[in-house]
Amino acid sequence: MLYCIEARSLLKSYGNFTAVDGIDLRVQSGKIFGFLGPNGAGKTTTMKLLTTLIPPTGGQMNILGIDAIKSPLEVRKKIGVVLQQPSYEPTLSVEKSLEKYGMMWNVEKKIRKERVEELLSAFDLVEIRKKKNDDISIGQRRRVQVAREFMHDMELLFLDEPTVGLDPSARRGLLDYIKVKVKDGLTIFFTTHILEEAEYLCDDIAIINKGKIIAVDTPEDLKNKFGREKTIKIHISEQKNVSALLSEIQDCKIEYNSGIITVHSNKSELVLQNILQILASNHIPVEDLSVVPTSLEEIFLSVVKNSNASNNSSGQ
Amino acid sequence: MHPIIRLVNRNLTISLNMGFVIWQIIFPLIYIFVAGFAYTALIHQVPFGNKTLDYPAFIATGMIGFNIMNSTLISGIIIWNDRRHGMFEQILVGPFTRAQYILSNVYTIGIIGLVSASMITAVGYPLFFKQVEFNILTVPLVIFASITGAILFGSIASIISTRLKSSEGFNVVINTVFLFFAFVSTAFYPAQGAPPILSTAFYFNPLTYLVDVVRAGIFGYFNDLVATEMIVLGVGAVILFLIATKLLSKLEL
Numbered sequence: 001m002l003y004c005i006e007a008r009s010l011l012k013s014y015g016n017f018t019a020v021d022g023i024d025l026r027v028q029s030g031k032i033f034g035f036l037g038p039n040g041a042g043k044t045t046t047m048k049l050l051t052t053l054i055p056p057t058g059g060q061m062n063i064l065g066i067d068a069i070k071s072p073l074e075v076r077k078k079i080g081v082v083l084q085q086p087s088y089e090p091t092l093s094v095e096k097s098l099e100k101y102g103m104m105w106n107v108e109k110k111i112r113k114e115r116v117e118e119l120l121s122a123f124d125l126v127e128i129r130k131k132k133n134d135d136i137s138i139g140q141r142r143r144v145q146v147a148r149e150f151m152h153d154m155e156l157l158f159l160d161e162p163t164v165g166l167d168p169s170a171r172r173g174l175l176d177y178i179k180v181k182v183k184d185g186l187t188i189f190f191t192t193h194i195l196e197e198a199e200y201l202c203d204d205i206a207i208i209n210k211g212k213i214i215a216v217d218t219p220e221d222l223k224n225k226f227g228r229e230k231t232i233k234i235h236i237s238e239q240k241n242v243s244a245l246l247s248e249i250q251d252c253k254i255e256y257n258s259g260i261i262t263v264h265s266n267k268s269e270l271v272l273q274n275i276l277q278i279l280a281s282n283h284i285p286v287e288d289l290s291v292v293p294t295s296l297e298e299i300f301l302s303v304v305k306n307s308n309a310s311n312n313s314s315g316q
Numbered sequence: 317m318h319p320i321i322r323l324v325n326r327n328l329t330i331s332l333n334m335g336f337v338i339w340q341i342i343f344p345l346i347y348i349f350v351a352g353f354a355y356t357a358l359i360h361q362v363p364f365g366n367k368t369l370d371y372p373a374f375i376a377t378g379m380i381g382f383n384i385m386n387s388t389l390i391s392g393i394i395i396w397n398d399r400r401h402g403m404f405e406q407i408l409v410g411p412f413t414r415a416q417y418i419l420s421n422v423y424t425i426g427i428i429g430l431v432s433a434s435m436i437t438a439v440g441y442p443l444f445f446k447q448v449e450f451n452i453l454t455v456p457l458v459i460f461a462s463i464t465g466a467i468l469f470g471s472i473a474s475i476i477s478t479r480l481k482s483s484e485g486f487n488v489v490i491n492t493v494f495l496f497f498a499f500v501s502t503a504f505y506p507a508q509g510a511p512p513i514l515s516t517a518f519y520f521n522p523l524t525y526l527v528d529v530v531r532a533g534i535f536g537y538f539n540d541l542v543a544t545e546m547i548v549l550g551v552g553a554v555i556l557f558l559i560a561t562k563l564l565s566k567l568e569l
Contacts, residue, residue, distance in 0.1 A: 048569065051409045052409070053405060053408060053409050053569050054569055073411065073413055076409060076410060076411055076412075077411045079409075081406075081409040081410075083402065083405055083406060083409065085402045085405070086401070086402050087401060087402030087403050087405065087406040088401055088402070088403070089330050089401070089403060090397065090401055091330050091331075091333060092329070092330060096329075100325075100326055100329055100330075103322060103325060103326070104322050104323070104326055104407075104410065105410065105411065106317055106319075106322060106411075
């Protein structure tokens, strides 16, 4: 298996503060790797380390087969980076921004011209192509910033929250464009706060908290590992004594409100059987029943909460 | 294409616009033709070395140095804007090193300095052509002054841009510093005749050395003082450039 990012014991400290605490990372080539974490968890610092923008305090990094600590420039020649913060040339038009960025990457003039047209169209920028970056909206500027990165060839693209400020349609357009590029062989390292995006896009996901990686897996396996608890909703006609009837059932948390029984349980199948039996024996008909699958967001919240709890207990 | 050339191309594209070019020509023209002729009633002639210059010729040559200094403000503005608009980090995650970024700024201000000097020389030439004394040192002296002056003032602007965080602070400091450089110098009036404190202050100002070297080249007057001024200008440019480079390379990302 080919890995385009391999980091071992990667460490970044600022005085007494450790932003990235000896993490290990392996990202497979040709995949989309999601990097999730709460604010201040170390996502952007990790991104800056991997893109060689800042040097690590310790550890090793191999990017695209190159020792990134010894030869950062060689790495940067092969990667693309969309940073979290906006970056633009205020005096240039949208079209000129793309063209000049291609020139900075030494892309041939003819290819630049073709790519400008392709990207203007793919990122819905045709109508504002002559407008200066200073005169367009934040969302449009973000689109230019992301589009610009596709002006040059690369093997690995780092995207640090690229959809911030984008409307839902632009966001979906960008995610789909990324998927197409990955099919063509590009590898993506992607950080986001929006869990639906990670679920929609990523082949593998790592969750970082307080500078440490606390989970790495595919979205499905993360759900299987951490998402045993399911939520069941049962709609019945309004009854007065339902709570009392169901109070004996073990291994679950049951709420009843306005004809809806909501059950949270790790043993959902067994609990559901018991509830249905009690309802049937009390002649309470079920109008509707649904099982809500565990979302990545719930997994994320649960994993981060557990990590914080274990940090607090180990610190005491 | 070499990375530095690509960055210089980008620097020139983002900094040069019609407004800037017009300002770079109109502003000195006002000084040369309005102030030059208006002040002639007060300052008829200015002693310069072994000759006496008409005031319009004096101020026209002073404006060459002034314009070099003014145009190098661009260096500070490029760095300031790059930091403010996120391009500094974006460039540094691209196929460039910090050294290349810094050198591209030096070349940009060098080019702008030379072009500015040429423009004002061309525009002001009718005023000083009668007193011009071309010799073998004319072109080298003007080029030396343009390049070292551009590096020196560009470095000062760069240093200011790395130290300040608010745009208001940057504008206030850079305007105050460059205002001092402009008016406490021999660009507009001679040191002779000024109050002793002021004429001494003139020589704590690199613009004085810059315009003196330019005038020495154009009016063909080279002596030990000019040679010393060239050394001061050269050493000052090197020291300030090293400080600017150090500060830029230490900028936190």
